[in-house]
Amino acid sequence: MEDLFSQFILLSDQSLQDKFFNPSSIEDFMKLFELESYKAWAAAELDNEKEVQEAEESMKAAEDYLDSVMESAMGEFRCFEEEIERKSKGEMKSLVQDGESARKAGKSMEKAATIASKKYVEAALNSAGASMKSAWKGLSANANKVHPS
Numbered sequence: 001m002e003d004l005f006s007q008f009i010l011l012s013d014q015s016l017q018d019k020f021f022n023p024s025s026i027e028d029f030m031k032l033f034e035l036e037s038y039k040a041w042a043a044a045e046l047d048n049e050k051e052v053q054e055a056e057e058s059m060k061a062a063e064d065y066l067d068s069v070m071e072s073a074m075g076e077f078r079c080f081e082e083e084i085e086r087k088s089k090g091e092m093k094s095l096v097q098d099g100e101s102a103r104k105a106g107k108s109m110e111k112a113a114t115i116a117s118k119k120y121v122e123a124a125l126n127s128a129g130a131s132m133k134s135a136w137k138g139l140s141a142n143a144n145k146v147h148p149s
Helices: 002-017 024-143
Strands: none
């Protein structure tokens, strides 16, 4: 393209200095200049399309990598979630067992307290009954005695 510019300058100078200069030579030269411009434009367009294609390929590779990383992260998350779920189920089972054991111990203590209170009431009744018998015996023994007044 620079050679064409140099030639154009020479032809321009020649047209100014030579009175017998043929203007059609400039027209032929302008056609060459136009062809060269179209070639440069086509080459630039081809380079642009190549860069676009490379950018699209690079973008596709980046998307594929991102998809891969996301899938890997989701896999790790699923494994973590399953592990946490398993642990929480184990802890829940342990807590339920502890609660059941405490409930059974509470029932046993309730039965023991009920039995103890029944025995206490029975003992209190027996003691009261014995006291009453003793009091009756004392009254009946005193009833045979006459008071001197």
